[in-house]
Amino acid sequence: MKPIAIIGSGLAGYTVAREFRKLDKTTPLLIVTGDDGGFYSKPMLSNAFAMGKQPQQLKSKTVDQMAAELNANILTGTVVSSINTQAQTIQTKMGDFDYSQLVLALGAQAIRLLIDGNAADQVLFVNNLADYAVFRNKLALAGDKARVTILGAGLIGCEFSDDLASAGHEVILIDPNPLPLAALAPAAISSGLHAALESKGVKLKLGTTATQIAKQGNALQVRLSNDEVFDTDVVLSAVGLRADIRLAQAAQLQTDRGIIIDEHGQTSVPGIFSLGDCAQYKQADGSHSLMPYVAPIMTAARAIAQSLTGKLTSIDMKPAAVQVKTPSYPVALIPPALAVSKSGSWESVCTEGVTTSRYFDENKKMHGFALAPQDAKSRNALIAELSEAQVARPI
Numbered sequence: 001m002k003p004i005a006i007i008g009s010g011l012a013g014y015t016v017a018r019e020f021r022k023l024d025k026t027t028p029l030l031i032v033t034g035d036d037g038g039f040y041s042k043p044m045l046s047n048a049f050a051m052g053k054q055p056q057q058l059k060s061k062t063v064d065q066m067a068a069e070l071n072a073n074i075l076t077g078t079v080v081s082s083i084n085t086q087a088q089t090i091q092t093k094m095g096d097f098d099y100s101q102l103v104l105a106l107g108a109q110a111i112r113l114l115i116d117g118n119a120a121d122q123v124l125f126v127n128n129l130a131d132y133a134v135f136r137n138k139l140a141l142a143g144d145k146a147r148v149t150i151l152g153a154g155l156i157g158c159e160f161s162d163d164l165a166s167a168g169h170e171v172i173l174i175d176p177n178p179l180p181l182a183a184l185a186p187a188a189i190s191s192g193l194h195a196a197l198e199s200k201g202v203k204l205k206l207g208t209t210a211t212q213i214a215k216q217g218n219a220l221q222v223r224l225s226n227d228e229v230f231d232t233d234v235v236l237s238a239v240g241l242r243a244d245i246r247l248a249q250a251a252q253l254q255t256d257r258g259i260i261i262d263e264h265g266q267t268s269v270p271g272i273f274s275l276g277d278c279a280q281y282k283q284a285d286g287s288h289s290l291m292p293y294v295a296p297i298m299t300a301a302r303a304i305a306q307s308l309t310g311k312l313t314s315i316d317m318k319p320a321a322v323q324v325k326t327p328s329y330p331v332a333l334i335p336p337a338l339a340v341s342k343s344g345s346w347e348s349v350c351t352e353g354v355t356t357s358r359y360f361d362e363n364k365k366m367h368g369f370a371l372a373p374q375d376a377k378s379r380n381a382l383i384a385e386l387s388e389a390q391v392a393r394p395i
């Protein structure tokens with residue numbers, strides 16, 4: 001019997017496997033992954049210091065434990081180089097493997113900025129546990145008070161800044177926008193986050209970019225577009241991720257910014273599904289959106305698992321807030337869809353130190369919100385308010 005194959009052992013790959021095993025204990029499962037197949041929670045990478053965790057402590061299960069739990073054959077360190085959708089095979093250096101149905105859970109790739117200088121190749125990225133271990137080693141070599149420069153004050157850059165500053169490191173956060181979290185949050189919330197990070201000791205250098213990184217003895221020298229120059233021990237890039245669509249494109253599946261999937265999580269080729277950071281999910285209005293967060297993975301995995309058993313099932317995507325793990329100023333938000341994010345505006349109120357912002361279109365219909373400092377009760381009330389206003393909330 002040909003196995004159901006899953007490419008990728010991140011949260012998306014393993015969650016769909018777990019959900020499938022709840023429904024079917026015996027159909028062979030083949031999981032092929034480029035990494036070591038250990039299970040870890042990726043969101044913990046940007047608050048590991050706050051949780052008092054070393055990189056190795058973030059891995060909650062080894063590949064052998066996962067293989068036993070899932071009754072699956074897991075091939076580690078094995079990159080799939082192509083998919084033959086006609087023959088229903090995947091190609092790797094270990095040989096070709098048949099599949100009956102296929103799940104693409106390929107994640108995303110870190111975006112690399114073009115920066116000059118003889119140390120530009122020393123810029124680090126953290127998009128998996130192995131990257132994080134390298135980063136922590138560099139920090140350890142630089143001592144208890146390492147100077148860390150973070151490129152990008154988006155969600156991940158802000159989370160790392162807060163976490164590293166809490167651990168006593170000297171953090172410089174650089175972003176071309178005038179405020180942190182500018183792409184997702186209204187100015188009222190971003191200003192609050194700016195103040196909270198500053199009071200934590202983070203130095204924010206905004207409205208500028210890093211143009212050059214050069215060797216400076218044992219350290220690195222960063223030059224900004226405003227000509228400011230300073231020394232640092234480590235440079236971490238957190239400028240964003242790009243959905244990994246390379247395999248899907250080569251196999252002629254429909255792609256855009258991600259792998260296009262329908263309401264069942266199925267790609268343009270029947271029997272091939274996709275979810276997670278690589279997928280572009282169908283929204284209620286027919287458009288497709290990247291949703292590179294945990295909550296959509298959980299929901300999509302349940303539906304895809306059902307579909308893999310032969311019962312084609314729609315993904316019932318409920319509004320879920322993105323929770324920014326910045327303990328100095330915890331933010332929860334559901335940003336408006338790209339399509340409406342230019343046609344409306346944010347309205348913010350501040351009551352007893354809590355800022356609540358709602359995004360309305362020109363017809364006063366609510367399309368998103370942001371809340372800080374957030375708490376579960378207020379967050380859930382805003383989710384309910386948004387759900388009432390509309391069902392679809394693409395990110």
Ligand SMILES: Cc1cc2nc3c(=O)[nH]c(=O)nc-3n(C[C@H](O)[C@H](O)[C@H](O)COP(=O)(O)OP(=O)(O)OC[C@H]3O[C@@H](n4cnc5c(N)ncnc54)[C@H](O)[C@@H]3O)c2cc1C
Pocket residue numbers: 007008009010011012013032033034035042043044045046078079080081105106107108126127128156244247275276277278291292293294295323325
């Ligand atoms: C630092 C950080 C903090 C985050 N915090 C939050 C948070 O607080 N809340 C939240 O909701 N989301 C958060 N996210 C996002 C969330 O973690 C991701 O959406 C999620 O983990 C993506 O899982 P994935 O399985 O789609 O991708 P990945 O975890 O990237 O897994 C991709 C898998 O595919 C494999 N692969 C890729 N190509 C191939 C190939 N050709 N052959 C074989 N294997 C291949 C890789 O080896 C890997 O196993 C955070 C992300 C980061 C980086």
